[in-house]
Amino acid sequence: MSLTETQVLIIGAGGAGTSAALHLAQRNIPCVLLERGLVGGQASGVNYGGVRQQGRHPAELPIARRAMTLWQRLTEIVGTDAEFTVSGHLKLARTLEEEAELVAYLDVAREHDLPLRLVGRNALHEDYPWLGPKVIAGSLAPEDGAANPRLLVPALARAARDAGADIRENTRARALRFDGEMFEVETEYGLYRARWLLNTAGFWGGAVAEAFGESVPVSPLNPNMMVTEPMRYFIQPNLGVVGGNVYLRQIPRGNIIIGGGYGVSDPAVPWSRPRADETRAAMALAAELVPEIAGACVIRSWSGIDGQMPDHIPVIGPSRTTPCLLHAFGFSGHGFQLGPAIGAILSELVADGHTDVPLEAFDIARWTGPAERPDHP
Amino acid sequence: MRTIVVGAGPAGVRAVEQLVTAGLRPVWIDEAPDGGGRIYQRPPLGLTRDHRQLYGMEAGRARAVHDTLDALKSRTDWRPNTLVWHIDPHNRTLETLCAGQQATLTYDNAILCTGAMDRVIPLPGWTRPGVTTLGGAQIALKAQGCAIGQHVALVGTGPLLWLLAYQYLKNGARPVAVIDTTSFAHKARHAAALLPGGTVFWKGLWYMAAVRAAGTPVFEGARPVAITGSGDEVKAITFKTASGATRQITCDAVALGWGLKPEAQLADLAGVPFHFDEPQHNWVPEKDATGRTKVPAIYLAGDGAGIAGADAAEMAGARAALALLEDAGRTVPGPLTATLDGALARLSGFRATLERAFPFPADLARAMPDDTLVCRCEAISAGDLRAVGGRPATGAAPELNRAKAFTRLGMGRCQGRVCGPAGAEILATALGRDVAAIGRLRGQPPVKPVPLASATVQEAAE
Numbered sequence: 001m002s003l004t005e006t007q008v009l010i011i012g013a014g015g016a017g018t019s020a021a022l023h024l025a026q027r028n029i030p031c032v033l034l035e036r037g038l039v040g041g042q043a044s045g046v047n048y049g050g051v052r053q054q055g056r057h058p059a060e061l062p063i064a065r066r067a068m069t070l071w072q073r074l075t076e077i078v079g080t081d082a083e084f085t086v087s088g089h090l091k092l093a094r095t096l097e098e099e100a101e102l103v104a105y106l107d108v109a110r111e112h113d114l115p116l117r118l119v120g121r122n123a124l125h126e127d128y129p130w131l132g133p134k135v136i137a138g139s140l141a142p143e144d145g146a147a148n149p150r151l152l153v154p155a156l157a158r159a160a161r162d163a164g165a166d167i168r169e170n171t172r173a174r175a176l177r178f179d180g181e182m183f184e185v186e187t188e189y190g191l192y193r194a195r196w197l198l199n200t201a202g203f204w205g206g207a208v209a210e211a212f213g214e215s216v217p218v219s220p221l222n223p224n225m226m227v228t229e230p231m232r233y234f235i236q237p238n239l240g241v242v243g244g245n246v247y248l249r250q251i252p253r254g255n256i257i258i259g260g261g262y263g264v265s266d267p268a269v270p271w272s273r274p275r276a277d278e279t280r281a282a283m284a285l286a287a288e289l290v291p292e293i294a295g296a297c298v299i300r301s302w303s304g305i306d307g308q309m310p311d312h313i314p315v316i317g318p319s320r321t322t323p324c325l326l327h328a329f330g331f332s333g334h335g336f337q338l339g340p341a342i343g344a345i346l347s348e349l350v351a352d353g354h355t356d357v358p359l360e361a362f363d364i365a366r367w368t369g370p371a372e373r374p375d376h377p
Numbered sequence: 378m379r380t381i382v383v384g385a386g387p388a389g390v391r392a393v394e395q396l397v398t399a400g401l402r403p404v405w406i407d408e409a410p411d412g413g414g415r416i417y418q419r420p421p422l423g424l425t426r427d428h429r430q431l432y433g434m435e436a437g438r439a440r441a442v443h444d445t446l447d448a449l450k451s452r453t454d455w456r457p458n459t460l461v462w463h464i465d466p467h468n469r470t471l472e473t474l475c476a477g478q479q480a481t482l483t484y485d486n487a488i489l490c491t492g493a494m495d496r497v498i499p500l501p502g503w504t505r506p507g508v509t510t511l512g513g514a515q516i517a518l519k520a521q522g523c524a525i526g527q528h529v530a531l532v533g534t535g536p537l538l539w540l541l542a543y544q545y546l547k548n549g550a551r552p553v554a555v556i557d558t559t560s561f562a563h564k565a566r567h568a569a570a571l572l573p574g575g576t577v578f579w580k581g582l583w584y585m586a587a588v589r590a591a592g593t594p595v596f597e598g599a600r601p602v603a604i605t606g607s608g609d610e611v612k613a614i615t616f617k618t619a620s621g622a623t624r625q626i627t628c629d630a631v632a633l634g635w636g637l638k639p640e641a642q643l644a645d646l647a648g649v650p651f652h653f654d655e656p657q658h659n660w661v662p663e664k665d666a667t668g669r670t671k672v673p674a675i676y677l678a679g680d681g682a683g684i685a686g687a688d689a690a691e692m693a694g695a696r697a698a699l700a701l702l703e704d705a706g707r708t709v710p711g712p713l714t715a716t717l718d719g720a721l722a723r724l725s726g727f728r729a730t731l732e733r734a735f736p737f738p739a740d741l742a743r744a745m746p747d748d749t750l751v752c753r754c755e756a757i758s759a760g761d762l763r764a765v766g767g768r769p770a771t772g773a774a775p776e777l778n779r780a781k782a783f784t785r786l787g788m789g790r791c792q793g794r795v796c797g798p799a800g801a802e803i804l805a806t807a808l809g810r811d812v813a814a815i816g817r818l819r820g821q822p823p824v825k826p827v828p829l830a831s832a833t834v835q836e837a838a839e
Contacts, residue, residue: 038779045782080770150782154771161772169775229790229826264467274822276463276472280479283832297826299790 002190006032006166008350009183009194011173011208012201014044015339016328016346018156018167020198022077023347025163032192033157033165034185036172036204040153042270043202043306043331044339047223048247048259049149050238051337052089053114054141055105057313059361060338061112066357067341068143074340078159082151087249089144090119090128090237092135092289098242099137106139116141130234132291146238146249149336156340176211178322196324196350200342203267203307205315205329209364212322216315216367218330221308222263224278226301228293230254235290246285256293258286263303272303308332316342316362318349320370326350327364378705381406381471381482382453383461383643384490386414387438387687388679388694390446392488395698397452399707404482405453406473408460412446414492414679415512416687418520419443431519433544434580438687462823466647466672472822477831486674486701489644490694491681493637496659498742498799499759500532501749502604503633507611511537511634515544524550526630530614532601534559535636535735536581543584546591554626555588556616558635558738560598567734574727577688594626600741604631635737637684638798644682645820647675653813656729657684658737659798660817666721668697669704676701684732689724692717739812742802751803752796754789759803762786766807773808776816780804790826793818 008024010017013035024031035041051071053064075081093099102118109116119138125131128138157167168189175186176197183197199208206218235250246260260282265272279301287294307330309315314332319325326349328342335342341357348355378401382393385407396403413419417439420431432439449455456475463472464487471482495510502508507526509517511533514525524545531542531552542555571578589595598619605625606612615625636657644662645651649670654661661683668676678697679690696717699709745751747760765774765783774780777800786800787793793800797818805812 038775078770151771154779154783158770158772227788228829276465276470276481276822279822280832283829287829287832294830295828297790297828298823299826300788300792300821301823302821 003193004032004190005193006030007194008196008198009185009192010034010198010200011185012199012204012329013039013153013157013167013169014042014200014202015040015153015156015336016342017198017200018153018160019340019343020200020346021165021167021343022156022160022163023343024350025160025165027347027351028164029347029351031165032194033160033167034171034173034187034192035167035169037270038169039157039167040149042304043221043333044153044336045149046225046302046304047149047306047336048225048257049146049249049336050089050247051084051147052141052144052238052240052334053337054089054091054109054116054139054144055240056334058108058112059313059358061108061114062357063338063341063345065112065114066344067338070340070344071147071337078155080151080155081147082155083148083251084145085147086143086145088237089141089240091139091141091240091242092131093137093242094134095136101242102137102139114141115143130290130292132288134288140237144238152336152339173208176208178212178325183325196326198346199325199327199329200346201329202331203305205307205327208329209315209319209327212319212325214319214321214364214368216330216364217310218307220265220267221306221333222265222272222303223259223306223333224261224263224274224282224301224303225257225259226274226279226282226298228256228258228296229299231256231293231296234292239289241289246282246289248286248289256296258282260285265303265305267305270305272305274301274303306331306333306335314362315364315367316345317359317364320365320368378485379404379483380701381484381487382490383471383487384414384492384679384681385409385412385446385457386416386490386492386679386690387442388490388690389414389488390442390449391691391694392490392678392698393449393453394445395695395702397449399702399709403453404456404484405449406456406459406461408458410457412457413439413443415516417442418516420520420522424522426522433547435687442691460825461643462825462827464643464647466675469674474827474831477828479831484674486676486705488668488676488678488694488697488701489647489681490679490690491640491643493680493684494640494794495634496636496638496737496798497633497795498635498738499745499749499751499753499796500601500604500633501746502606502611504750504753505604505606505611506609507606507630508604509630509632511541511632512637514632515541518544518548524548525632526611526628528553528628529630529632530554530556530626530628532556532614532631532633533635534738535634536731537634537637539581539584539588541632542588542593546588546593551591552593553628554594554596554614556599556601556614557595557597558599558601558741559735560619563598563736564734567730570730571727571734573723574731577686577727596624601633636732636735637680639681639683640794641681642820642824644670644675644677646822646824648672649675649677651817654683656732658732658739659684666718667700668693669700685724685728689721689728692721692724696721739802742799743806745799745803751800752786752789754791755785757784757786762800762803763807766804774804775808777801777804778816778819781818787818792821
């Protein structure tokens, strides 16, 4: 069995893993990224494509703010903008309770310098005359937008390779060990040894953590996604609702991408598929939000596999059992925007031993209990 | 036991016939208003042409299928004009759409007889109005009694090319050219091996002879180059003859097609494994000789499970129904089963030879000019697709679904049903790999477009 030694071994080539490989390679730190399928094959590649800060858990906002600076320089970093468009994100309320939530979030946004503007009923229907009558208020995040998830991760991977990272696709980590000094990962194609291990394996990050004695309640999350045939381009902002049971955006070529509800999956295969009843529910909710699209046809629907945490925020940061093991998984359906920053943060933890972004809220200890923190160099 | 048969072409009709004979009352779903499949597509009410005029030498078979269909309707839960847009093999449900109404149907067993469609190789100019497929032109003739133009050129290869030329002649519309990409010598080489095909073979020979005898300009071993025209009109077809000379023939409509491909999306969504069948040069769902698949309760029959023709489809439909009945613990007539098994085995050998006699000209797709549209739904050119085999910002696409993700090929209304085969050839060449090695476009629901508005008018499941 062939042996590959490197400084940093990364498991999982989604947005977090590929951006980690890119940032490490840019700092001339040797790394190997192992991916069971193709890069960006699951949640990072098949998600809705929302590049959104509005509505995030307050703990995520510093990461989201940092990510936005990378999104704004994406072409410079990876050679393509991955169709990133600053269209604004308009979060809508359909009841008074939902409106109250929009108002309450304004304080959170202010604390994190996130520009946000509440739009009352009259102004909302004046500015967006195509909104359905059930919508009573909105909150616009002008910096937010959307991108093409099918392009981002492959582009990050290519840039990482160009910078010197070694990315091995179709290479599944079968067994993971730590011998007190080095990590050892066994694959069908050989053995990999490294000083550091980064766990960016999405839903499968749970199994990686488990291999080092850290059991976390991560479950598969399968977004129920669909797209319509193209129609006249008129929906400029990326639309969401309080509660998140439907979200939709139109791309300039006219197709409308709609998400809502959850599909089904078998992560062992891996295999995922949308559910017909959830698809229908999302179709009805979308048509209620923007009645004009009711006549459009859905031409395709799909799903993927992400990791869902019970508190809907990821695990990010050092392991509590194993030195030089860093986790970043369980993004609970909203990691796409964060991805580029996660790699930067992980590379700082490896190379500098610290990062300026506060990570306390994402500590794995919230699930595994306050074990003694091992010494990370 | 609730059994659902999807499709009312030759395979579906014969499957339902066996189920009804065994005392079942299956749910029977078809997209067309009155069944018959593509091959025996029925004319709309009021069209007065008889079976002989509409179906030629196949009139007897067409009438038999139609008569059986009509006799069976009242003995089934007959649901015409109904699209099955999804199947969930774990919960055993089908999602249907009929006149804007959705319904979820549960099943214990399902026989999928979903038929076939034309296989197209895009040419420069193929998106011009006036260009259609051979199958489309034949349906216009069968269902509407009309030709696609005054001066029609037929391009492609396969039995349908010659059958359509013959049918046009019989209807007084002599094609201005029959351009067959297979050479006469190649077909002749396979003639001896086709002899066991019996009447199918002799009918084929008769069509070819009749087309020639009528003085139709025939070009074999030719290569179409472009369909030219102005505005919305087709003016001519340009091609290279077998000797390499460039010819242009004036025409006002073109029908093209290179054999058929299975409409196997439901089998795909049901989780039936696929394999690349070399003689057919198609991805086909796997089934055994009886129509059983690896997916419990899913049976396949007819061209949707690999192209074998209408006669074989009738037998395969009956056989799949018998397999289903056997699996359900019913006693089935042994002699009938044995007869069908024997006949199907003989036909499958004949079919493979027929496919070899009219090979898919992969080189034609592979050599498509860079500026030709491959995917007309998303306006993706051959050059766009080739570029993802190189070094774009995303890195190269190692297989077809990645190329789809990067370029949008196959992401439009048809979901790659039209552009898939040619797109695969182009990408395979760009990657320097065999076409079977780059995979096939993954099936995703809905099988065909479903309107958003239909979500709000749900019909309770039966």
